[in-house]
Amino acid sequence: MSEQNNEPNEGLRRQIDENLRRVYQSQVEEELPDRFTDLLAKLKAQDSNCGSSE
Amino acid sequence: MNDASSRATSTDPRDEIVEHLPAMRAFAMSLARNSAQADDLVQDSVVKAWSNFDKFKEGTNLRAWLFTILRNTFYSARRKAGREVADVDGVFADGLATKPDHDGRLALADFQRAFATLPDEQRETLWLVGALGMSYEEAADTCECAVGTVKSRANRARARLAEMLNLDEKEKMELTEQGTMAVLSASATRIG
Numbered sequence: 001m002s003e004q005n006n007e008p009n010e011g012l013r014r015q016i017d018e019n020l021r022r023v024y025q026s027q028v029e030e031e032l033p034d035r036f037t038d039l040l041a042k043l044k045a046q047d048s049n050c051g052s053s054e
Numbered sequence: 055m056n057d058a059s060s061r062a063t064s065t066d067p068r069d070e071i072v073e074h075l076p077a078m079r080a081f082a083m084s085l086a087r088n089s090a091q092a093d094d095l096v097q098d099s100v101v102k103a104w105s106n107f108d109k110f111k112e113g114t115n116l117r118a119w120l121f122t123i124l125r126n127t128f129y130s131a132r133r134k135a136g137r138e139v140a141d142v143d144g145v146f147a148d149g150l151a152t153k154p155d156h157d158g159r160l161a162l163a164d165f166q167r168a169f170a171t172l173p174d175e176q177r178e179t180l181w182l183v184g185a186l187g188m189s190y191e192e193a194a195d196t197c198e199c200a201v202g203t204v205k206s207r208a209n210r211a212r213a214r215l216a217e218m219l220n221l222d223e224k225e226k227m228e229l230t231e232q233g234t235m236a237v238l239s240a241s242a243t244r245i246g
Contacts, residue, residue, distance in 0.1 A: 019162070028077060033093065036075050
């Protein structure tokens, strides 16, 4: 049925992907640590201070 | 100067980076397997993305572009560190805390531990196509490799996970109703 002999069957694929999505969901629902919003603010401020200089 | 001032007044496309941070953190976690390292990886990638934003083609997929930067950052750091063994959060011990239930749903922790033992390239690929639902083509673009490579990595990763998590046991169990069939056939031979 499968073209490649290492291809897991549809049911297995679904089970694995469903678990992966649950992991993903639990991770993206985590609150974003402040360090990232701080970092972006810092990068933005840096740009406006340096103007067009590298 | 003109560039900088127009960016400041109108919407800065870089402001959209923040929207992709949760997905970047999750992707980084799948690569680094350790939350402290994952967040460092995201931080380095954001700095790179920010300072190279002129290389981003507006109108194209920002998330994919950020992912490419993130994975390149991960692999170049790994090369520098040599084949150093990663400090993985919760190493997979053989033997699961829980058995998969009827839908093959596992305790997330067990699944994550098994996933963490896969080779880097397999984790990365399976994450993109399995967790994010990217097409093989999209994942190939992100990983800058051939579609066939993505496909075979994803298949190997799924097969290995199924093996580690005994997912294929489910079918066998349904067929035999665990030990019931064995008992039945044993008694059948005794009678017969």
